[in-house]
Amino acid sequence: MISVRNLHKSFGDLHVLRGIDYEIKEKEVICVIGPSGSGKSTFLRCMNLLEDITKGEVVIDGVKINDPKTNINDIRREVGMVFQQFNLFPHMRVLDNITVSPIQIRKMNKKEAEELAHQLLKKVGLSDKANAYPEQLSGGQMQRVAIARALAMKPKIMLFDEPTSALDPEMVKEVLDVMKQLAVEGMTMVVVTHEMGFAKEMGDRVLFLDQGILIEEGSPSEIFSNPKNERTKAFFSKIL
Amino acid sequence: MRVDMFENIWSYRELFIRGIWVTLALTAVGYIGGFILGLFVGLGKLSKRKWIYYPAKYYVDFFRGTPLLVQILLIHTALIPSLFGHSLGFFVSGSVALMLNSAAYNAEIIRAGIQSIDKGQMEAARSLGMPHNTAMKLIILPQAFRRMIPPLGNELIALLKDSSLVTVIAASDLLYAGKVVAGAYSRFWEPYLTVAILYLILTFIFGKIINMIEKRFSNSYVPSSRKSISSDRRSRTGGDKR
Ligand SMILES: Nc1ncnc2c1ncn2[C@@H]1O[C@H](COP(=O)(O)OP(=O)(O)OP(=O)(O)O)[C@@H](O)[C@H]1O
Numbered sequence A: 001m002i003s004v005r006n007l008h009k010s011f012g013d014l015h016v017l018r019g020i021d022y023e024i025k026e027k028e029v030i031c032v033i034g035p036s037g038s039g040k041s042t043f044l045r046c047m048n049l050l051e052d053i054t055k056g057e058v059v060i061d062g063v064k065i066n067d068p069k070t071n072i073n074d075i076r077r078e079v080g081m082v083f084q085q086f087n088l089f090p091h092m093r094v095l096d097n098i099t100v101s102p103i104q105i106r107k108m109n110k111k112e113a114e115e116l117a118h119q120l121l122k123k124v125g126l127s128d129k130a131n132a133y134p135e136q137l138s139g140g141q142m143q144r145v146a147i148a149r150a151l152a153m154k155p156k157i158m159l160f161d162e163p164t165s166a167l168d169p170e171m172v173k174e175v176l177d178v179m180k181q182l183a184v185e186g187m188t189m190v191v192v193t194h195e196m197g198f199a200k201e202m203g204d205r206v207l208f209l210d211q212g213i214l215i216e217e218g219s220p221s222e223i224f225s226n227p228k229n230e231r232t233k234a235f236f237s238k239i240l
Numbered sequence B: 001m002r003v004d005m006f007e008n009i010w011s012y013r014e015l016f017i018r019g020i021w022v023t024l025a026l027t028a029v030g031y032i033g034g035f036i037l038g039l040f041v042g043l044g045k046l047s048k049r050k051w052i053y054y055p056a057k058y059y060v061d062f063f064r065g066t067p068l069l070v071q072i073l074l075i076h077t078a079l080i081p082s083l084f085g086h087s088l089g090f091f092v093s094g095s096v097a098l099m100l101n102s103a104a105y106n107a108e109i110i111r112a113g114i115q116s117i118d119k120g121q122m123e124a125a126r127s128l129g130m131p132h133n134t135a136m137k138l139i140i141l142p143q144a145f146r147r148m149i150p151p152l153g154n155e156l157i158a159l160l161k162d163s164s165l166v167t168v169i170a171a172s173d174l175l176y177a178g179k180v181v182a183g184a185y186s187r188f189w190e191p192y193l194t195v196a197i198l199y200l201i202l203t204f205i206f207g208k209i210i211n212m213i214e215k216r217f218s219n220s221y222v223p224s225s226r227k228s229i230s231s232d233r234r235s236r237t238g239g240d241k242r
């Protein structure tokens, strides 16, 4: 579904991604782990062109996204993204946060979009917050709204960049539970996370990134119980 | 003697009232035009395209780097006559000059306001598939405008005062009224003090209005939070209205 081929990304002289090759299949949950600064966010952001790709290619459903002829906006509609800092639109009610894109971009009519939004809010457990403003929500609630907002575009793939890292510990679970439910429903997901528990439980594959290189890849049990690479071992000895 | 002088000024009251209207009209046209033009110039200064960025930058540099008085004279005596073959009167020249000048200042305010919005807002909008311009219009500008309100208010008051410079092209504004009376009686204290006090009253009123707008749009996006709490209470006792 997503093919990443020889992906390189530089910021000026800083060579952040150094040739990543990977195939993501439909309905897979891919967890990306690695030390800070290893390029996890950059890797994720290249998949919806929030960063332009320096070299190599990313192909989603047969469409090369970093082709000048490809319409970036069309690609992004199919790829939902959830950010560490939520990035809800503070000047809009929760309902409008969710409907703005379907109405503007998918040309859905208002009533239809609001029905969809109410369904999604129910799904993330926030039916009573449709008329609240983001500033009236807790971090966990904001992140669940952000997930609902991304889902409203009916994306084929969801990207999560450390969705629980900015949350107070007691709110992590409510967000992870929503993500688990999505995974169970068969959403294709790429999740950058420090939540090893989530990776172990829900990940189909775990990718270990270090210094812009995909060092090791495998099922959670392979990676967590039996890492082959020295750097992976060193990483686990530090965090576990 | 002094009392007599103020009586003389009173007899010129229509000139002063007309002056106030001219000053207000010049300020309003200059400000509204300057805001719209400033929005485009400000966006231009944020553009990555050089052929948009540089004209916007040079525009701002020119109008902020030269005296407004010089700009007024250039526009009234040189630019407009050479474009139209004759003068179009003080009001056109004056309001065009004020507009072009305040556009440069507003452009900087608008640029800074847009840049102050967290980068994540644009990224979130783009990641939902919004084209850049749509994201700017629906997500960035509504947030940025709130932050621009205080400096835009200062700019309005500055423009009101600066509009007195159009007196040099014989505009019949507020300052001009004072000048006429001063000339007629060869007295300077009373007419110019009257002018100063009238400007002071105008800036005071503008300041109050701006303060109200600032309060209305400060700190919280939740529309009048107090009201919503009381209406919640009512709906709790009186059943759900929705
Ligand atoms: N816009 C940018 N300009 C310049 N350098 C950048 C930019 N974005 C990221 N970098 C650099 O690229 C490297 C990888 O960053 P990235 O954010 O992808 O790491 P990460 O693995 O997500 O780290 P973390 O776990 O801290 O989020 C870092 O050295 C970072 O400083």
Ligand SMILES: [Mg+2]
Pocket (backbone or CB within 6 Å): A040, A041, A042, A161, A162
């Ligand atoms: Mg990161």
